Amino acid sequence: MKKLLILLLSLCMVFTLSACGGSDDEEAAGGDGVLNVCLASEPATIDPALNSAVDGATMIQHTFEGLIKWVDDGSGKAVHAAGVAESWDISDDGLVWTFHLRDSNWSDGEPVTANDFEYAWKRLNDPETAADYSYMIAPVKGFGTDELAAVAIDDNTFEVTLISPCLYFEDICAFPACYPVREDIIEENGDAWITDPATYIGNGPYMMTEWVHNSYIMMEKNPEYWDTENIKCEAIKFNLMDDQNAIYAGYKNGDLDYVEDVPADEVPGLLEAGTLQFFPTLGAYYVIFQMENAPFDDVRVREAFSLVIDRNFIVDKVTGAGEKALDGFVPAGISDVDVEGDDFRTVQGPFYSIDPDDYEANCDKARELLAEAGYENGEGFPVVEYLYNTLDSHKAIGEALQNMWQEELGVTVTLANQEWGVFLEERKAGNFSIARGGWIGDYNDPMTFLDMFTTGNGNNDAQYANTEYDNRIDAINAELDPEARMDFLHEAEEQLIGEDVVVAPIYGYTHKYLVSEEITGIYANLFETVFFGQCEGM
Amino acid sequence: MAKYIVKRIAQALILIIVVACLTFLLMNLVPGGPFLSEKSPSPEVLAAMEAKYGLDQPLPIQLKNYIFHMVHGDFGVSLKMQKNRPVILIIEEMFPISAKIGLIALLIAVSIGIPIGCLSAYYRGTRIDSALRVVMTLGISVPSFVIATLLLLLFCVKLQWLPSIGLTSWQHYILPCAALSFYPMCYTGRLARSSMLDAINQDYIRTAMAKGASTKAIIFKHALRNALIPVLTFLGPLTAFILTGGFVVETVFSIPGLGRYFIQSILVRDYPIIMATTIFLAALVIFMNLIVDIMYRVVDPRIDITKGGN
Numbered sequence: 001m002k003k004l005l006i007l008l009l010s011l012c013m014v015f016t017l018s019a020c021g022g023s024d025d026e027e028a029a030g031g032d033g034v035l036n037v038c039l040a041s042e043p044a045t046i047d048p049a050l051n052s053a054v055d056g057a058t059m060i061q062h063t064f065e066g067l068i069k070w071v072d073d074g075s076g077k078a079v080h081a082a083g084v085a086e087s088w089d090i091s092d093d094g095l096v097w098t099f100h101l102r103d104s105n106w107s108d109g110e111p112v113t114a115n116d117f118e119y120a121w122k123r124l125n126d127p128e129t130a131a132d133y134s135y136m137i138a139p140v141k142g143f144g145t146d147e148l149a150a151v152a153i154d155d156n157t158f159e160v161t162l163i164s165p166c167l168y169f170e171d172i173c174a175f176p177a178c179y180p181v182r183e184d185i186i187e188e189n190g191d192a193w194i195t196d197p198a199t200y201i202g203n204g205p206y207m208m209t210e211w212v213h214n215s216y217i218m219m220e221k222n223p224e225y226w227d228t229e230n231i232k233c234e235a236i237k238f239n240l241m242d243d244q245n246a247i248y249a250g251y252k253n254g255d256l257d258y259v260e261d262v263p264a265d266e267v268p269g270l271l272e273a274g275t276l277q278f279f280p281t282l283g284a285y286y287v288i289f290q291m292e293n294a295p296f297d298d299v300r301v302r303e304a305f306s307l308v309i310d311r312n313f314i315v316d317k318v319t320g321a322g323e324k325a326l327d328g329f330v331p332a333g334i335s336d337v338d339v340e341g342d343d344f345r346t347v348q349g350p351f352y353s354i355d356p357d358d359y360e361a362n363c364d365k366a367r368e369l370l371a372e373a374g375y376e377n378g379e380g381f382p383v384v385e386y387l388y389n390t391l392d393s394h395k396a397i398g399e400a401l402q403n404m405w406q407e408e409l410g411v412t413v414t415l416a417n418q419e420w421g422v423f424l425e426e427r428k429a430g431n432f433s434i435a436r437g438g439w440i441g442d443y444n445d446p447m448t449f450l451d452m453f454t455t456g457n458g459n460n461d462a463q464y465a466n467t468e469y470d471n472r473i474d475a476i477n478a479e480l481d482p483e484a485r486m487d488f489l490h491e492a493e494e495q496l497i498g499e500d501v502v503v504a505p506i507y508g509y510t511h512k513y514l515v516s517e518e519i520t521g522i523y524a525n526l527f528e529t530v531f532f533g534q535c536e537g538m
Numbered sequence: 539m540a541k542y543i544v545k546r547i548a549q550a551l552i553l554i555i556v557v558a559c560l561t562f563l564l565m566n567l568v569p570g571g572p573f574l575s576e577k578s579p580s581p582e583v584l585a586a587m588e589a590k591y592g593l594d595q596p597l598p599i600q601l602k603n604y605i606f607h608m609v610h611g612d613f614g615v616s617l618k619m620q621k622n623r624p625v626i627l628i629i630e631e632m633f634p635i636s637a638k639i640g641l642i643a644l645l646i647a648v649s650i651g652i653p654i655g656c657l658s659a660y661y662r663g664t665r666i667d668s669a670l671r672v673v674m675t676l677g678i679s680v681p682s683f684v685i686a687t688l689l690l691l692l693f694c695v696k697l698q699w700l701p702s703i704g705l706t707s708w709q710h711y712i713l714p715c716a717a718l719s720f721y722p723m724c725y726t727g728r729l730a731r732s733s734m735l736d737a738i739n740q741d742y743i744r745t746a747m748a749k750g751a752s753t754k755a756i757i758f759k760h761a762l763r764n765a766l767i768p769v770l771t772f773l774g775p776l777t778a779f780i781l782t783g784g785f786v787v788e789t790v791f792s793i794p795g796l797g798r799y800f801i802q803s804i805l806v807r808d809y810p811i812i813m814a815t816t817i818f819l820a821a822l823v824i825f826m827n828l829i830v831d832i833m834y835r836v837v838d839p840r841i842d843i844t845k846g847g848n
Contacts, residue, residue, distance in 0.1 A: 041802070042620065044619060044621045045620075052575065052577065127585075127586040128590070129586075130579075130586040130590055132575075132579045135580060191615070191622030192622075195620070212794065213794055214798070215705075239704070240792075241792040242789065242802075245687060249690050249695045250702050250703050253698050254698075255701060255702055255703050420805065421570025421571070421805065421806070421807050422569045424570060424574040424575065424576070425570045428578065458579070458581065459577060
C-alpha cells in the first residue's frame with residue numbers, strides 16, 4: 001500500500017509538471033538556401049507601427065515594403081529606390097507628394113491599395129495606437145489631429161501634404177513605421193495579428209512562416225511579392241538569442257551565418273584577422289552634462305571637461321572596434337544640402353581639434369578655462385560623479401574619462417553604474433552630474449540629432465533650456481529654402497556644441513558584424529537595418 | 539489526511555495572494571518603467587500607453603484590479619517583451635520547455651546523486667569516498683554559468699560534436715540537461731551521504747547487523763529510507779526551481795524557457811510578466827512542498843504531518 005502511494009505521489013508530481021509539456025520541437029528548417037541570422041533576442045513587436053527597435057525594423061523590412069525601399073548601390077550601401085510607389089510627383093512648393101502605386105499584392109493575394117497606406121499612416125498618428133515612432137510623420141500636415149493629410153485619392157494614388165518642404169521625406173517613406181498594414185486583419189485580430197503567421201500578412205519580399213517565441217522566426221520568400229524573381233535568398237531564419245558567448249559559439253561552429261553581437265574580448269583578434277566587418281551608421285556616443293546644477297551650469301567647466309577627453313585614446317585603446325573620434329555632435333554620413341558633395345560634418349568643420357598632436361594644447365586651454373571658472377588646478381572643485389548603465393564597455397570608457405579628468409584637470413570624479421531601467425529614469429530626471437549618452441539617427445538629416453535638445457523635450461537629459469536654440473529649431477522647421485535651412489542647422493550645432501557645450505561628443509558608432517566567408521550580398525542602411533534578400537552562398 | 543490537504547490548499551491560496559501583493563509593491567518600488575528607453579516616446583504617447591494598460595491609476599487601484607483579474611484567471615498582457623500578448627499564453631508556451639529540460643535534469647540528478655551519495659557513505663574514508671567527495675564539492679562550488687560555458691566551448695566550438703542553439707533534436711538536450719543537473723546531482727549526493735552516515739550509526743542498524751541481516755538489506759531496507767528524508771526536503775523546492783528553468787543554462791544554450799524570460803522581464807520592467815512568473819513559481823513551490831510533506835509521512839510513518847512541527 002505504502003509503495004503504491006509513493007508511486008502514485010511520484011507519478012502525480014511528474015505528471016503535473018509534464019502535463020503542460022508541449023509537443024516535441026519539430027525539426028527546424030535549415031540547410032541549403034536558409035540564411036541563419038542572429039541580430040538580438042526576441043523582438044518586442046514586429047508590428048510596423050509599434051516597433052521601435054533596430055532588429056524589429058530589419059525583420060519588418062523583409063516582410064513589408066513601403067512607398068520607397070532600400071536597395072544595394074553595389075558597394076553594400078543601401079540607397080532609396082521605388083518600392084510600392086512606382087513613381088512620385090512633388091509639387092513645385094515641395095509640399096504635396098503624390099505617389100503612384102504599382103500593381104502589387106499582399107502575401108495572401110489581396111491587392112495592395114492606397115487605402116492600406118492611408119490606414120497605416122492614420123493608425124500611426126492615432127494616440128490610441130501609442131506608437132513610439134509616431135513623430136516620424138510629424139512633418140505631415142494635420143499630424144496629431146484627426147485631419148492627417150495622408151489620403152488615398154484612388155486605389156493607386158496616395159497623396160501626402162507636408163507642413164513645410166522636408167528634405168528627408170524619402171527616408172520617412174522608407175521607414176518601417178510608415179509601411180502599409182491591413183485594416184481588415186488588424187481590426188479582426190487585434191494585437192495578436194503579429195504573432196500568428198496566418199494573420200501576419202505583409203507585402204514584402206518575405207513572409208513569416210513560423211515564430212517559435214524566444215527561439216527563432218522563420219521567413220520564406222513571398223511568391224506574391226511583385227519583384228520576387230529578383231530575390232535570391234530562399235529563406236531567412238532569425239535566431240533569437242541574447243548571450244554574446246552563445247552567439248559567437250554559434251557563429252564559430254557554423255550554426256549562424258550572420259551575427260552582430262560579438263564578445264568584447266574577441267574584437268581585437270577578429271579585427272586583426274580581418275573577419276570583423278563594419279557598415280556605416282549614424283550614431284554618436286557622448287557625455288551629457290547636467291546643466292541646471294553647479295558646477296556644470298558654467299559653460300567653461302563643461303568645455304574644460306570636453307577638451308581633456310582624449311577621443312583617440314578611447315577609440316584606439318578602449319573600444320577598439322573601428323569607432324571614429326567625433327569633433328562635433330552630428331556624426332559623419334549625414335548629407336549636407338548638396339547630397340552628392342561633402343557631408344554635414346565635413347562642411348561644419350571641427351568644434352575642437354581631435355588631432356593627437358593638439359591634445360596637449362587642448363588640455364592647456366581646458367586648465368585655463370577651469371581656472372577662469374574659479375577652480376585653478378581643480379582646487380575647490382566639488383567631487384562629481386560619472387553615471388553609466390552597467391556594462392563592461394561603458395565602465396571601461398568611464399574609467400578612461402575619470403583618469404583623463406583627474407590627471408589633466410586635478411578634479412575628483414567618481415564612477416557610478418546603475419541597472420538600465422534605473423539609469424534611464426535617473427538620467428531623464430536629471431539626477432546626475434555627468435552621464436553617458438548615446439543616440440542613433442532615424443533619418444538622414446542633422447535634425448535627427450539636434451531637435452532633442454529643445455526645452456522640455458523628453459530626450460533632453462542635459463536639461464538644456466535655451467530659448468534662442470528653441471527658436472532656431474522652430475525656424476529650421478518653418479524654413480522653405482533648403483540652403484537657408486541647412487545654414488540654420490549648422491548654426492544650431494554651433495550653438496549646441498561650439499558655444500554651449502551641452503554634450504561632449506566622443507565617437508561615432510560602428511555597426512559591426514561577422515558573416516560566413518561564402519556568403520555575399522548583405523547590405524545595410526545608415527540606420528542599422530540590414531537586408532538579406534540578395535544573399536547568396538548558403 | 540484529506541482535511542489536512544484541504545487546509546493546506548486554503549493556506550496556499552492566501553499565501554499566493556500575499557506573494558502577489560508583495561511582488562506588486564516591490565516591483566513598483568524599483569525605479570524605471572516598461573516604457574522608458576534611450577529614445578523617449580512623446581508625453582502624449584506615454585500617457586496613451588499608460589492609460590491603455592491601466593498604469594495611470596493609483597497603485598492601490600492597480601493592485602486591486604490585478605488581484606481581481608488574477609482571481610478570474612486573467613494575468614494581463616506583456617507590455618514589452620511580447621507586446622500585447624497574453625501573459626498566460628507566454629507561460630503556457632515557455633514552461634513546458636523549461637519543465638522538460640528540468641525534469642530530465644532532475645531525473646539525472648536524483649538517479650545518479652543518491653547512489654553516489656550512498657556509495658560514498660558506504661565506502662567512507664576510502665579512496666572511492668575521497669574521489670566522490672571531490673567531485674561533489676566541485677559540483678556545488680562551481681557556478682552553473684562556468685559549467686555551461688565550458689560545455690559549450692568544448693562540445694560545440696572545439697569538438698563540434700553537439701549543436702549549440704535551440705532544442706530541435708535530442709542532441710540539443712544533452713548539454714543543457716548536463717549543465718542543469720550537475721549542481722543538484724552533487725548536492726543530492728552530499729545530502730544522501732551525510733544522512734546515510736547518520737542512519738548507519740543508528741541503533742536499529744546495529745541491531746539489524748547483530749541479527750545478521752545482509753549488507754544489501756541493511757542499506758536498502760533500513761538505512762536508505764531514513765536517509766531519504768533530508769533529500770526529500772531538498773527535492774521539493776528544487777523541483778519547483780529546476781522545472782521553472784535555469785536562467786543561466788537557458789541563456790547560454792539559447793533555450794526559449796521560462797527561467798530566462800523571468801529574469802529578462804525584471805530587467806525591462808515588464809510588470810505583468812514579472813507578476814505572473816513570480817506567482818506561478820510561488821504556487822509551484824507551495825505545491826511541491828505539500829507533496830513532499832505528504833511523502834514524509836509515507837517514507838516515515840512516525841512523522842505525523844497533520845500535527846505540524848515538521
